[in-house]
Amino acid sequence: MTRLAPIPAALPATVPFVGPETIERRSGAAFAARLGANESGFGPSPLAARAMREAVGQVWQYADPTSFELTQALADHHGAAPENIMVGEGIDGLLGTLVRLTVAPGDAVVTSEGAYPTFNFHVAGSGGLLHKVPYRNDAEDPDALLDRTRAVSARLVYLANPDNPMGSWHPGAVIEAMLDRLPPECLLVLDEAYAEFAPASALPRIAPEDPRVIRMRTFSKAYGLAGARIGYAIGAPDLIAAFDRLRNHFGVNRIAQAGALAALQDQGWLAHVVAEVAAARDRIAKIGAANGLTPLPSATNFVALDAGGDGARSRALVAALEAEGVFVRMPGAAPLDRCIRISCGPGPELDILAEALPRALARL
Amino acid sequence: MTRLAPIPAALPATVPFVGPETIERRSGAAFAARLGANESGFGPSPLAARAMREAVGQVWQYADPTSFELTQALADHHGAAPENIMVGEGIDGLLGTLVRLTVAPGDAVVTSEGAYPTFNFHVAGSGGLLHKVPYRNDAEDPDALLDRTRAVSARLVYLANPDNPMGSWHPGAVIEAMLDRLPPECLLVLDEAYAEFAPASALPRIAPEDPRVIRMRTFSKAYGLAGARIGYAIGAPDLIAAFDRLRNHFGVNRIAQAGALAALQDQGWLAHVVAEVAAARDRIAKIGAANGLTPLPSATNFVALDAGGDGARSRALVAALEAEGVFVRMPGAAPLDRCIRISCGPGPELDILAEALPRALARL
Structure with missing residues (x-):
C-alpha cells in the first residue's frame, strides 16, 4: 500500500x-x-443556458486560466478592481485553496458547531485544529466566534451570512462590527453563498480591498449553476494574488465561464x-x-x-x-x-x- | 496583509x-x-457535444460527486474495477491531490529537467523537494530516474509516456521493467495524457490494482475536451480511495461528466x-x-x-x-x-x- x-x-x-x-x-x-x-x-438564466450550449463548440480549448472577462465583469458588478476577484471551482474549491494558503499544521481555526462541513474538511486536510462554538438562537454567534478566536489565536474564523444550514442572518452592521473587533492576525472567511437572497440590510459594507476579510460568492445558488462549478472570492489584492501559488490554474470549465458571465449579465x-x-x-x-x-x-x-x-x-x-x-x-x-x-x-x-x-x- | x-x-x-x-x-x-x-x-465526438448541450438543462444540479456512471464505464473500458478509478478535474487536479496525499514537507520527489511543470508546481505547493535528472536522447531516462529515486529516497517519481514536451516514448516493456526496479517506498506517477495517440507497443501491461504505480489519463487531448476539465487516475484501490480524504468532492462539472461518458462511448x-x-x-x-x-x-x-x-x-x-x-x-x-x-x-x-x-x- x-x-x-x-x-x-x-x-x-x-x-x-x-x-x-x-x-x-x-x-x-x-x-x-x-x-x-x-x-x-x-x-439558470435562459441566456446563460444559451451561452453554455454555444460554448460547447469551443470546449476543445482550455479555458482562460485568468477568467479575464468574467473577472472584469465581477469587478464591475461589485465596484471592485479585477485584482480583488479570484474565480475558482465553486466556493468549495476556493475554500480549499484559501485554507492551504493560510493554515499550517497545528494552526487554530474557528467555526460554529453545525456550520458548513466542507470548510472543516479542508481545515482537516491542512492539519489545522478546528475549534467550534455553539450557535445562539439558531444563528452563528459573532461574540462567541470572536472570543474563541482570541482565546486560541485563530488564523481563520468562518461565518456564513446568511447562514447555512439554518437560514438565519445578521444585519450587515453586525458583520462590520465583528471586523472591527477581529484580532489582526486572523482573517474572517465570510461565506456569502446565499447573499443574493438576503435583504440588502444583511449585506455588510466592506471595501473589496479590506485585508481583514475574504468573501466567498457562488453561481451555484441564485444563479442556478451548481453543476457548472464556478464561484469567486472578493478580497485584498495580495491575498487574491496568492491564490496563484497553489490553485489549479486551468481548473475552471470553459462552458462554466461562459454561463457565469451570461448569468451575471442577466440580473x-x-x-x-x-x-x-x-x-x-x-x-x-x-x-x-x-x-x-x-x-x-x-x-x-x-x-x-x-x-x-x-x-x-x-x-x-x-x-x-x-x-x-x-x-x-x-x-x-x-x-x-x-x-x-x-x-x-x-x-x-x-x-x-x-x-x-x-x-x-x-x-x- | x-x-x-x-x-x-x-x-x-x-x-x-x-x-x-x-x-x-x-x-x-x-x-x-x-x-x-x-x-x-x-x-470532441459530435455525440459528446450533443450530450453536453443536453446536459445544460440539468446544470442547476450539482454533479454526482462519485462520477458513478463515468467511473463504471472507465472501469469497463480498462478492464478494471470502479475501485481502481478516480475521476477528477483533469490530470492537473488529480496530480495536485495525489501530491498532497503522498508528499510531506521535505519529502523528495524525482522528475526530469524540462518535464511537465504543473507537476513541479504541485510538489512545491506541498513543500516537497524536487530532484531533476536530464533527458537522454530527448526522452525521459528511466535509469537516471530510478538511480536518483534511490539516491534521494523519493516518495514519487514522475514520468510521462509518451513524453510531453518532446513527443518521445518508451516501449511498454521499459515501463514494466522500471516498475520492477522501483524502490518499494516510491510510487511511479505515470502520466499517460497522450496514450491514445501512441502505438500499442508503448502501453505497458500494468494491472489496475498494481500498488507501485498510478496512471493519469485525460479527456483533454485525444477526446477533445480540454475546456471541460475532466480526467481520471487508475491505481490501487487503497490509493484511489484515499483521494476522498482531500479532493474537492463536488469539483467535476456536470456537463463535463456527460461529455466524457459520451466521448468514451464513441471510440x-x-x-x-x-x-x-x-x-x-x-x-x-x-x-x-x-x-x-x-x-x-x-x-x-x-x-x-x-x-x-x-x-x-x-x-x-x-x-x-x-x-x-x-x-x-x-x-x-x-x-x-x-x-x-x-x-x-x-x-x-x-x-x-x-x-x-x-x-x-x-x-x-
Whole structure:
C-alpha cells in the first residue's frame, strides 16, 4: 500500500456530503423532488443556458486560466478592481485553496458547531485544529466566534451570512462590527453563498480591498449553476494574488465561464429567481406548519423546519421523506439537528413535498 | 496583509503556463492558429457535444460527486474495477491531490529537467523537494530516474509516456521493467495524457490494482475536451480511495461528466481523431523540414521541431510565430529548448502555420 503523508494518513475516510444520486442508487428509485442541496430548480438564466450550449463548440480549448472577462465583469458588478476577484471551482474549491494558503499544521481555526462541513474538511486536510462554538438562537454567534478566536489565536474564523444550514442572518452592521473587533492576525472567511437572497440590510459594507476579510460568492445558488462549478472570492489584492501559488490554474470549465458571465449579465432573471424563492419559502413554511413543523425565518433559498424532536427524529423524517421520493437534508449537529432543511423549488416539486410530508410523518 | 502559511509564503508568484488569451490581450490580436496547448482542434465526438448541450438543462444540479456512471464505464473500458478509478478535474487536479496525499514537507520527489511543470508546481505547493535528472536522447531516462529515486529516497517519481514536451516514448516493456526496479517506498506517477495517440507497443501491461504505480489519463487531448476539465487516475484501490480524504468532492462539472461518458462511448470518433493527428504530425514535420527545422519523432498530438539553435533562438521563433498569429509553445529547459512544440490541428490551421513559419524565421 502507498504510504500517505502524515496529515492525510491521519484523516478519516468520511466525505462531506453524500450526493442524492448515491441515495437513489441505494434505494433503486429516482427522487420525485430534489430539495436537499439548495440547488435552484428555477434554473439558470435562459441566456446563460444559451451561452453554455454555444460554448460547447469551443470546449476543445482550455479555458482562460485568468477568467479575464468574467473577472472584469465581477469587478464591475461589485465596484471592485479585477485584482480583488479570484474565480475558482465553486466556493468549495476556493475554500480549499484559501485554507492551504493560510493554515499550517497545528494552526487554530474557528467555526460554529453545525456550520458548513466542507470548510472543516479542508481545515482537516491542512492539519489545522478546528475549534467550534455553539450557535445562539439558531444563528452563528459573532461574540462567541470572536472570543474563541482570541482565546486560541485563530488564523481563520468562518461565518456564513446568511447562514447555512439554518437560514438565519445578521444585519450587515453586525458583520462590520465583528471586523472591527477581529484580532489582526486572523482573517474572517465570510461565506456569502446565499447573499443574493438576503435583504440588502444583511449585506455588510466592506471595501473589496479590506485585508481583514475574504468573501466567498457562488453561481451555484441564485444563479442556478451548481453543476457548472464556478464561484469567486472578493478580497485584498495580495491575498487574491496568492491564490496563484497553489490553485489549479486551468481548473475552471470553459462552458462554466461562459454561463457565469451570461448569468451575471442577466440580473433580471436573478430578480425573478429571488422572487420565486421568496414565494417558495413561504409555501414551504406553510406546508411545514400545516404538518406540525415550525418554520424558521430564512434569508436563503431553503427553510429549516423544526421537527419538534431530537436529531434521531429528524434523521428518521429525512429517511421517511426519501422513501416518499423527496430528497432533503438536515443540520449535522445538536441542537440544530432538531430541524430538517428543505430547499426552495418550483411549484410542482413543492406539490410533491406537500403530499409526501404527511405520509413521511405517518411513517415515524 | 494576510499572513500566509510557511510553505505558500515561500513560493514564487509564478504560474505554470500563460494562457493564449493573455498573449492575445497583450498583442491586441487573436491568434489565427491555436497550436500551442496540445488541444484537439478536431474537436470532441459530435455525440459528446450533443450530450453536453443536453446536459445544460440539468446544470442547476450539482454533479454526482462519485462520477458513478463515468467511473463504471472507465472501469469497463480498462478492464478494471470502479475501485481502481478516480475521476477528477483533469490530470492537473488529480496530480495536485495525489501530491498532497503522498508528499510531506521535505519529502523528495524525482522528475526530469524540462518535464511537465504543473507537476513541479504541485510538489512545491506541498513543500516537497524536487530532484531533476536530464533527458537522454530527448526522452525521459528511466535509469537516471530510478538511480536518483534511490539516491534521494523519493516518495514519487514522475514520468510521462509518451513524453510531453518532446513527443518521445518508451516501449511498454521499459515501463514494466522500471516498475520492477522501483524502490518499494516510491510510487511511479505515470502520466499517460497522450496514450491514445501512441502505438500499442508503448502501453505497458500494468494491472489496475498494481500498488507501485498510478496512471493519469485525460479527456483533454485525444477526446477533445480540454475546456471541460475532466480526467481520471487508475491505481490501487487503497490509493484511489484515499483521494476522498482531500479532493474537492463536488469539483467535476456536470456537463463535463456527460461529455466524457459520451466521448468514451464513441471510440470510432477517437480512431478518426488519432488518424487525423497522425496525418497532421506528418504535415507539421514536412512544414518544419521545408523550413530547415528538424522534426523529432512523436507518439503524441504534437511535434517538437529542432530549431537548430539554443533556447534564445527558440524563444525568438515562438515570439515571431505569435506575431504572425500562430500560438505555439516550447520546452522550458535546455537542451530541450532548442525545439519548439507545435500541436496537431486541422488542415486550415496547418495551412496558416505553413505560411507563417517562413515569415517568422525571416523575422529572426
